[in-house]
Amino acid sequence: MLVIRRHPGQAIQIGEDVEVLVIDCGNGRVKLGIRAPQRVVVARGEVARTRRQNVEAAAAITRELSWADASASFLPGGLQSFEDAADKKQ
Amino acid sequence: MTFVSKYFGPIEVDESCTIEFPAGLPGFEERRRFLPLQSRRQGGLIYLQSLEQADLCFLTLPVRGLRAGYEIVVTPDDRDILGLCGEGAPLIGRDVAALAIVSLAEGAPPTANLLSPLLIHMQTRVAVQATRPDERYSCREPLVDEVQPACS
Numbered sequence: 064m065l066v067i068r069r070h071p072g073q074a075i076q077i078g079e080d081v082e083v084l085v086i087d088c089g090n091g092r093v094k095l096g097i098r099a100p101q102r103v104v105v106a107r108g109e110v111a112r113t114r115r116q117n118v119e120a121a122a123a124i125t126r127e128l129s130w131a132d133a134s135a136s137f138l139p140g141g142l143q144s145f146e147d148a149a150d151k152k153q
Numbered sequence: 154m155t156f157v158s159k160y161f162g163p164i165e166v167d168e169s170c171t172i173e174f175p176a177g178l179p180g181f182e183e184r185r186r187f188l189p190l191q192s193r194r195q196g197g198l199i200y201l202q203s204l205e206q207a208d209l210c211f212l213t214l215p216v217r218g219l220r221a222g223y224e225i226v227v228t229p230d231d232r233d234i235l236g237l238c239g240e241g242a243p244l245i246g247r248d249v250a251a252l253a254i255v256s257l258a259e260g261a262p263p264t265a266n267l268l269s270p271l272l273i274h275m276q277t278r279v280a281v282q283a284t285r286p287d288e289r290y291s292c293r294e295p296l297v298d299e300v301q302p303a304c305s
Contacts, residue, residue, distance in 0.1 A: 109269070109285070113282065116293070117211075117254065118180045119256055120211055120266075121210070124212060135191065135192045135193070144191075145191065145252075146250050
C-alpha cells in the first residue's frame, strides 16, 4: 500500500481523472473532497461493502427460486404492522 | 397498476403501499420504487419487490426482530433523504420502519445486513439504505444474536 502524508489543501491525483483533496483534519477525522468522472463509483468503504452484499443478496434470490412464496401479500396494516410484530417477538 | 413479478406473478399494486428510495440502493441506484410484501407462510419475512425490474427482489426482516436493542445512527445525508427534522436519532416504530436485507449464501447460514438497514419514513414512505457511520454492526450478521444464549 502506498502511504502519502498530506496537509489540508493538498491533493492526490489517481490516474488521469480522479483527484482526492484533503480539505481538513483534526479530532481524529479527515475531511476529503473527491473529484471523479460519473462512471467512477465513489463510496465510503462500508457503503461499498453494502453494495457487494446487495448484489449478492439479489443474485441469491434469483438462484433460490423455491423461496418464491405464493402466500405473500400486501402488509395488512402498512408499515406499522411489522414493527408491532417485531415487538411481540421480543 | 398491475406489475408482473418473476416470483409472485401478477400483483395488483396499490400505490399507497409502495415505498420510494430517491437514491436507489447501493448497487441498484436506478431502482427507486419497491413494494413490500409480507409472507403469510414464513412468519416475519418481508419481500421487497422492485416495481421497475421483475426479477429484483430482496428478502428482509425487521431489524428489531433480529436485535431487540438496535438503535439507528444516520448520517446527515441520509437524514436529508428521509426528510427527518429534529436532532435526535430517528426511533424505530415511531419515525421509521427498519428492515435488514437478508443474504442467502450457498452452504452457509443466512446473514442480515445490520450495518446498512433500510429505513422507511412511516408517514411519507420515503426510504434510504442508511449505512451506519460506526462499525457496531457488520453487513453479515448472523440472524441469531450470538452474544445472548439461544436457550436459557
